[in-house]
Amino acid sequence: MNISSSVKRVSSIAISISSLIVISAAGAATTDPVGMLYNFQATGHFQSFDNATHQSTYLISAVGKAPKVGENGIVRQPRAGEDDGYTVVLSDAAITFDAFDPNNPAPTVNFSCEGCKLVFPDGSTLTSDPMVPLEGRALFVYGPVAFNPASPIMTIRMAGCSGLRETAGVGKLANKVGSICFNGTFDFDMSNPAMLPANITGESNCTIVTHTPIPR
Numbered sequence: 395m396n397i398s399s400s401v402k403r404v405s406s407i408a409i410s411i412s413s414l415i416v417i418s419a420a421g422a423a424t425t426d427p428v429g430m431l432y433n434f435q436a437t438g439h440f441q442s443f444d445n446a447t448h449q450s451t452y453l454i455s456a457v458g459k460a461p462k463v464g465e466n467g468i469v470r471q472p473r474a475g476e477d478d479g480y481t482v483v484l485s486d487a488a489i490t491f492d493a494f495d496p497n498n499p500a501p502t503v504n505f506s507c508e509g510c511k512l513v514f515p516d517g518s519t520l521t522s523d524p525m526v527p528l529e530g531r532a533l534f535v536y537g538p539v540a541f542n543p544a545s546p547i548m549t550i551r552m553a554g555c556s557g558l559r560e561t562a563g564v565g566k567l568a569n570k571v572g573s574i575c576f577n578g579t580f581d582f583d584m585s586n587p588a589m590l591p592a593n594i595t596g597e598s599n600c601t602i603v604t605h606t607p608i609p610r
Contacts, residue, residue, distance in 0.1 A: 426605040428567065432458035432482060434578070436596040438489065443590065448493030450590050456484040458512070458600065483513045491532070496548075497587060501535035510556065512574075512602075518565030520574070520602070523557035530554020532580065539579050546585040552596070553577050558604065572604030 436456035443450050460480040487510045494503045506529050510522035522528045532550050539549040555575040560567045578598025582591040 426570075427572070428570065428604045430460055430602045432460050432600045432602065434458040434484070434576075434596075434598045434600055436484070436580075436598065438580075438594040438596070440590060440592045441488065449490050450493075451488050451490045452594060454484065454487045454489050454507075454594075454596075456487075456596075456598075458482040458484070481515060484510065485513075487511070494532075494534075496582065496584060496590060499532075499534040501533075503532040503534060505530050505532060505554075507556070512558075514565055514567065516565035517562050518560055518567035519562040520558045520567065520572075520604070521561050522574075523559045523571070526557025526573075528554060528556030528574075530576070546583060548582045548584050549579050550582060551578075552580050552598065558602070560604070567604055569606065570604035571607045572602065574600055574602045576600040 434456045435458075436454050438452040438454040441451045441453045458481065460482075488508045489505055490508070491505045492503055494500060506527060507522055510528050512520040514520075530553055532552055534550060536551055539551055553576065555573060558572045558574055560570045563569055576598040578596055578600075580594050580596040583593045584591060586592075
């Protein structure tokens with residue numbers, strides 16, 4: 395190989411590397427996709443019952459924490475004085491359950507959510523996309539997660555997914571789209587077996603993945 399050819403090859407490689415550096419730098423602020431894992435602690439209160447459809451609606455509020463993850467991928471406990479995670483807040487989401495008899499529920503009970511909006515500390519706001527609404531199921535077929543005959547609390551597995559859209563246009567997730575999937579439990583307070591639960595609490599691990607949409 396002559397010197398001229400070698401110079402051309404080196405120049406070509408340098409240009410390619412420079413292009414990669416430019417692309418990397420340009421996307422540094424919004425590297426896609428953005429994947430996050432959150433643990434949510436939720437509380438809910440009975441809001442309404444539809445006499446026509448027999449659907450029951452609860453207002454749910456929740457706080458989610460992203461665990462601290464080291465470079466080795468291992469979740470670690472926060473150090474003294476350190477915040478225990480990147481907090482996201484869900485407020486007054488209306489969760490509507492299809493008709494079910496608490497004493498003899500169907501194997502699975504569908505539910506949906508309106509007003510599911512996650513607000514991040516930097517102002518990014520993820521909203522359940524109406525085109526891909528949040529839909530899930532209470533998995534009564536598996537029975538209670540934990541059973542204590544002396545307790546009025548019935549803990550049921552919950553699972554579901556939704557499309558997401560960032561609507562505030564600010565923060566690290568500005569204008570992104572994506573999805574949320576959850577797998578957790580709801581505690582139904584069955585203190586009065588003749589009525590629907592008045593209060594529910596819950597815990598869920600949620601995976602949120604977003605990306606910048608490609609213009610069409």
